[in-house]
Amino acid sequence: MLDIARELSRWIEEDREFAVATVVAVGGSAPRRPGAALAVDTGGTAVGSVSGGCVEGAVYDLCVQALQDGRTVLERFGYSDADAFAVGLTCGGVIDVLVTPVRAAAPVLTQWPAAVVRGAASALVRVARGPAELLGGALLLRADGSYDGGLGGGPELDRSAAGEARTMLDAGRTGTVEIAEDGSRCPGGVTLFVESSVPPPRMIVFGAVDFAAALVRTGKFLGYHVTVCDARPVFATRGRFPEADDIVVDWPHRYLRRTATDHRTVVCVLTHDAKFDVPLLEVALRLPVAFVGAMGSRRTHRDRDRRLREVGLTEDELSLLRSPIGLDLGARTPEETALSIAAEIVAAGRGGTGTPLTGSRTPIHRDRTGTPTAEVG
Structure with a gap:
């Protein structure tokens, strides 16, 4: 949501209700990275993008539905070999999109855009995958380690999530981490999506x-x-x-x-x-x-x-x-x-080489260490 935080902060000041769709995971080749977001208000106005056009219409409809029923949903979009014109990513990748309604009753989700605009170091933690009752939970972590909100799984889960998010915030990273429902560091339980907002370099x-x-x-x-x-x-x-x-x-x-x-x-x-x-x-x-x-x-x-x-x-x-x-x-x-x-x-x-991509066999995208990552586009 970082890329549309200013617009969302203005919407919140105007007491608009809206739903926000956030890319929480990417596989293979995909147009946008985790954290890319599209928001739709009750009047049908949209800001942002999750796919550069590939699945925007379907995600828009999911936001409208979330505003109507108040439910958070996780949807996966990928390329359909059987029908190239089906809803999917024609570039061949897969994205997971978390769609969440944002209303005045969700203080964490309404506080975070303003914190981003102020330049305050903070992280928004949401459940990206896990028990249905936890989808929609959110926790706002500050630079001093304090936090507001909760994920809906009890204090141990919140404390563990805050600890994991603190590590990612210190590194300025956005991504996912897995912990057990009881809060222990154990893959296969709850997948958290952590969006870190840090002052610009x-x-x-x-x-x-x-x-x-x-x-x-x-x-x-x-x-x-x-x-x-x-x-x-x-x-x-x-x-x-x-x-x-x-x-x-x-x-x-x-x-x-x-x-x-x-x-x-x-x-x-x-x-x-x-x-x-x-x-x-x-x-x-x-x-x-x-x-x-x-x-x-x-x-x-x-x-x-x-x-x-x-x-x-x-x-x-x-x-x-x-x-x-x-x-x-x-x-x-x-x-x-x-x-x-x-x-x-x-x-x-x-970790780029500076050489032309035309005719080269080097990976198009790398992380900061030079390790290849999922391609975009």
Whole structure:
């Protein structure tokens, strides 16, 4: 539901009743990932998508039915070999869709969209598979471990579900986990679907240059919280970077030392000036961040590499540096360069190779470790 949380929050403020259909499991090739959602209100207005069109009509009808009878249902959709025009996924995959009516009497389901919009770290836990009486149960977990609501199976099940969801929330993961009805960690009992909402990852762009302006726009498009930092106040201005979330005037290495980063943070160094780059990269390459890249020619990179060795960086630390930053797209303009940088960031995070898919035998989709996953499309 993350992708339609803002619309749902508005519906809730307007006291609309609606039903929401959420993809809770995917097998084989499918258009959308777990968490994709479609919502329909009592007036027939729909927002979101669960399949990119394949089964949207059937899911819409399920939402309308859920609003009428107040029941939560789990429905499976897959491709029908016997009839290619039957309701199913013509791309060959299978999706499980959980359809739940949301009314004022369901406080957890009405609280979560607002928490997502506020940017509060939280997780929504629902029963995706199990005894019929548990379907429709929901639990809202906060970052401090407290929770509201319940799954309908007693306090032990709720406590166990909250513990499992806490692990997934800490990792920012959305997916399923199996536990026994008594709350023990035992496959084959109740399947929980956990949707984690965490603040957006950070992209920190150092160097208030034209390339940075294009990268800010691209970073926002990819869902990052984007910060621009430069020591020169004449360049680091809101007028030059209107789409940045934060603009910081400070020496780059000093700012990076004091600001919060984590394993999802992306650091892009566009200054290509040794007096900024070297002390900054000395800090950046020793942080547990997702990506560190630096702009510059190959000659600049060789000089930068030499200087970093002189200040004591090890081979392992230097191996983390992506320089020259970006994939080889033949980029010339700031926008093309931003695209090449963004492409490398995505490839690095998803285990991609950066090679054309045409004619390749590499899996189209991988998890963050590079392991193939179910294909989409």
